[in-house]
Amino acid sequence: MAVNDGLARLVARAQPRHRTTTEFVEATLREAILSGVIAPGTPLRQEDLAETFGVSRMPVREALRQLEARALAEFHPHRGAVVAEISAADGADIGAIRMALEPMALRLSLPGLTAADLDQAEELIAEMDGEADxxxxxxxxxxxxxxxYAxxxxxxxxxxxxxxxxAADRYLRFQFAALGYLPRSQDEHRALLAACRAGDADAACRLVEEHVGQAAEQLTAFLGAREAG
Amino acid sequence: MAVNDGLARLVARAQPRHRTTTEFVEATLREAILSGVIAPGTPLRQEDLAETFGVSRMPVREALRQLEARALAEFHPHRGAVVAEISAADGADIGAIRMALEPMALRLSLPGLTAADLDQAEELIAEMDGEADxxxxxxxxxxxxxxxYAxxxxxxxxxxxxxxxxAADRYLRFQFAALGYLPRSQDEHRALLAACRAGDADAACRLVEEHVGQAAEQLTAFLGAREAG
DNA sequence: TGCCAGGATATTGGATCCAATCTATCACCC
DNA sequence: GGGTGATAGATTGGATCCAATATCCTGGCA
Known part of the structure; x- marks a missing residue:
């Protein structure tokens, strides 16, 4: 058996339609880490990964370097890489970054949003209503x-x-795996969309900031309690 | 002669006090790109770089991958990497990101700032007054x-x-190389510091956002004119 | 004369091999 | 019995070698 069954399945399903092997390995590994298929702290042995992917160690090494630059893996010289750990502090960090970036993106995007964009956003909200996975x-x-933001x-x-x-979604899946349920925020999504439809930039930015902040707060509360005891 | 005289000098001066060769190459190349020693658009030939650094192509390849993930180099499969280009659009992009991140960082940092921190900031302003390089x-x-923000x-x-x-500083050096002077913003620095000393978070955040916005605006005006003609 | 095809060349991507270093285990000494 | 040092194994870091692909030049043809 390969190191990680889940990863092996992911590799089997993945279409290597990338131009280089490195790209393929990087994309698949990133997906595996973000989706939680490989747990935080898991050592990423080059030899094992190479075997799982059916390639040599070289593209694996380059892929790991890129993952490191994206903070999805941690490198220790001569000791190998591990999947980035999950912590309350890091979750708060990601939350703060989102609270900074997303209102800015929304503010710049809002004037250019089309009716079709807003309709699609509404459709996505509707889809989320019935989604359990x-x-x-x-x-x-x-x-x-x-x-x-598009x-x-x-x-x-x-x-x-x-x-x-x-990155936040990775944390959310982790939370789901522990709690068995997902905190919903559909009301906030609807309010945000309404502000966008109204063209009210200030309200929309405030709502998205609050929305992201709420999610981050719930997450850090959960992780903080988990780390404490 | 090596590909790039400036890079060769940088390599000669650099102390390879890093744990791995890859780290050394990555740090030196990053410094060279950010400082403008290697011009935007310059092809980064692996063989040439390896010779300049006195190493094999392998650490160069890994370093280039990391630079790519940091948007300092652009990869084209089977065609090699080039130093990231400079453009008005990208400059505005970087400016927008700074305008989002820095007020957030300042707001979080402000309550923890010590008198020593503020004094050091003041000293740095004073040093900037007399600096031409x-x-x-x-x-x-x-x-x-x-x-x-510390x-x-x-x-x-x-x-x-x-x-x-x-990244913004790289753009600024590029602007300096073309214009021969640097736009100063010491008044804004002083106002920002005063707001921090007063503990006025809202004012400080507003000032830093304006400050960054100003710089970005000047830059895009310069680059826009340059691209137009 | 301009365009397309094909091959030569240069350069990168990937595999294999060797060296450096970290970890764990075990013996030995205090 | 506990701790320290040496040694062996495992694993990564770096070098070399080979294959794949893109580019460029040249020659033929319309």
Whole structure:
């Protein structure tokens, strides 16, 4: 058996439609870490990963370097990499970054949002209503947020925002795995969308900041209690 | 002669006091790109870099991967990497990110700032007054800002803020190379420091946002004009 | 004369091999 | 019996080698 059954399945399902092997390994590993298939703290042995992917150690090494730069893996020279740990402090950190980036993205995007964008956001809210699977839920939530930010015309800002949305989702899945349920925030989503439809930038920015802050607060409360005892 | 004289000098001066060769190459290359020693768009040939550093191609490859993840180099499969280009759009992007991150960092840091921190910030302002070298100037400016954010207790947020502060400084050096002078903003620095001393979080955040916005605006005006003609 | 095809060349991507270093275990000394 | 040091094993870091791919130049053809 490979190191990690879940990862092996992910690799088997994944279409290596990437241009280079390194890209393929990086994308698959990132997905595995973000989705929780590989638990925080898991050692990432190059040899094992290479075997799982059916490649040599080299693309694995390059992929791990990129994951390190994205804070998804921690490197210790001559000791190897481990999947980034989860902590209340880091969760609060990610929350603070989101609270800074997302209102800015929304403010820049709002004037350019089309009726079609807003309709799609509404549809995503509706889909979330009936969704129980945390993976699908996170995906829908991410798409909802990014739909609202899409017209900001700032690729770097959007990439950073999405990166930290994904990081937050990783924490959320972790919370789900422990608690068995997901905190819902559909009312906040609806209020946010309404403010966007009204074109009220100040209200929308305030709502998204509060919305992100709420999620971060619940998360740190959960993680703080977990770390304390 | 090596590919790039400036880089060769940087390598010669650099102390390889890093634990691995890859770290050494990455740090030196990053410094070279950020300081403008290697111009935007310059191809980063692995073989040439390896020779310049006196190492094999492998640590160079890993270093380039990390630079890519930090948006300092652009990869094109089978075609190599080039130093990230400079553009008005990207400058505005970086400015928007700074305008989001830095007020948040300051707000979190402000309650924890000590008198010593504020005195050091004041000293850095004084040093900037008499500084003509753009490299030193950027360094002092970066330290001034980071001193004010240091007590935020959010490592990821601070790392992101510093990263984009450095990216902005790269743009500023580029502007200096073309214009021959640096736009000063010492009045804004002093006003910002005064607000921090007064403990007025709202004012301080507003000032830092305006300050960053000003710089970004000047930059995009310069780059926009340059791209137009 | 301009365009397309094909091959030569340069450069990167990936695999294998060797060296450096960290960890764990075990013996030995205090 | 506990702690320290040496040694062996495992694992990563770095170098070299080979394969794949992109680019560029040249020659033929319309």
């Amino acid at each position: 945390p993976g699908r839920m996170g995906e829908l939530n991410r798409r909802f947020h990014m739909t609202l 017209r900001a015309g700032r690729p770097r800002l959007l990439a950073l925002a999405e990166q930290h949305l994904l | 753009p490299g030193r100037m950027g360094e002092l400016n970066r330290r001034f800002h980071m001193t004010l 007590r935020a207790g959010r490592p990821r947020l601070l790392a992101l803020a510093e990263q984009h502060l450095l």
